[in-house]
Amino acid sequence: MSRKFSGARRYLFSRLLQVVPTSVVIVLLSFILMKAAPGDTVDVIAGESGGATVEYMQELRQLYGLDVPAHEQFWNFLVRLVHLDLGYSFRDNMPVVDLIWSALPATLLLSLSAITFALVVGVALGVIAARHRGSWLDTAISVLSTIGFATPLFWIGLMLIVVFSIHLRWFPVAGLSTVGMAYDGFWQQALDVARHLVLPAFSLGCFYLSLYVRLTRSAMLDVAGLDFVRTARAKGLSEWRVTLRHVLRNALLPIVTVTGLHLGGLFGGTVVIETVFGWPGIGRLAFDAVAARDLNLFLAIFLFSSLLVIVMNLLVDFLYVLLDPRIEVGR
Incomplete structure (x- = not known):
């Protein structure tokens, strides 16, 4: 019995180690897909308001951090994520x-x-x-x-x-x-x-x-x-x-x-x-x-969804043990 629970702990630890790289890859793919779509949130805001000057749109991009290259935007999102900060929604102007x-x-x-x-x-x-x-x-x-x-x-x-x-x-x-x-x-x-x-x-x-x-x-x-x-x-x-x-x-x-x-x-x-x-x-x-091309909100929702999938997969593995004691989680 102790060997079985020891194997379960090792299995749980190994699965938890996979959470970080898996989540980063999912967020990266989501970021690439969002960037591949034409326009950004500033273009959407300008379109809804009936038009805007080039200077005003540039100020908005600086305010939202969209004036830097794409890889810097993604890196800034990861840095905020390490500090448990998902950023602000560009569209709703409130924390994600x-x-x-x-x-x-x-x-x-x-x-x-x-x-x-x-x-x-x-x-x-x-x-x-x-x-x-x-x-x-x-x-x-x-x-x-x-x-x-x-x-x-x-x-x-x-x-x-x-x-x-x-x-x-x-x-x-x-x-x-x-x-x-x-x-x-x-x-x-x-x-x-x-x-x-x-x-x-x-x-x-x-x-x-x-x-x-x-x-x-x-x-x-x-x-x-x-x-x-x-x-x-x-x-x-x-x-x-x-x-x-x-x-x-x-x-x-x-x-x-x-x-x-x-x-x-x-x-x-x-x-x-x-x-x-x-x-x-x-x-x-x-x-x-x-x-709305709201990048921060979009990435946060995909991150949340991916973590939910990973957690549910872990729970399913342990439910297997409850339903059939012959199954060992560690294997």
Whole structure:
């Protein structure tokens, strides 16, 4: 046991050492892509204001530190990063860290709601499809999951807005809460936020739900034919107990891996959904940063996202040990 935990500590330390170079490479690639786009934030500001003199634009570039070569701009960003300073947003004229922290709760609420919905419903449907393999129920679930996997997120979001917001008027069109509404208490505010959350969370969760259905069904069928499952049936255990306690538990290993990767990379989907539904989260903040060529904000969001992916991968590795004690983290 002590040898196992010693190997886990060595593995954790080696993975943590990879965080710095990995993050720097990701930020560097993001910086190159941003610089490859035409124009900068000063050009955007000048365009929105209807024009500006060359002298005024030069003063703005000096003020924002954009008058120096690209490699110096990147080096200045790394130096500030060492001092835990993400800089100021050129567009909003406020610290980048404040913008990210203000948008983070909305994105976490949307992401966790979507992934929870996708996991619960997707795994349940995958178990049902595996238990009724070859039946009409299995076929119907497989067809629906294929449609959900192939349908673009933005199209799902737009159709939900048309049906449930415009025609039926069951849910709000956009935003996190009703503008100008005076809440009587916490529960009224929570209910209002929940009504705004339903459509974007369902839209984002549909794609991941389809993946979990297919993955759960495949993993369940692979595990169902193993020896220990036949032994459990031979002991007289009920079929549902064998399915849930023996088959599903071992089938969860690939699901845990995929879920961890999804949690880390969920911001890619939230960019689309947050833009469609006007959700004030990090995804929409990243979209606005690209549109405004806000370099500091853009790099900080990519850095934050990359660190989240790395942390989630570490958590997945240790969850493997909890689900299957035969796995050693250190290897």
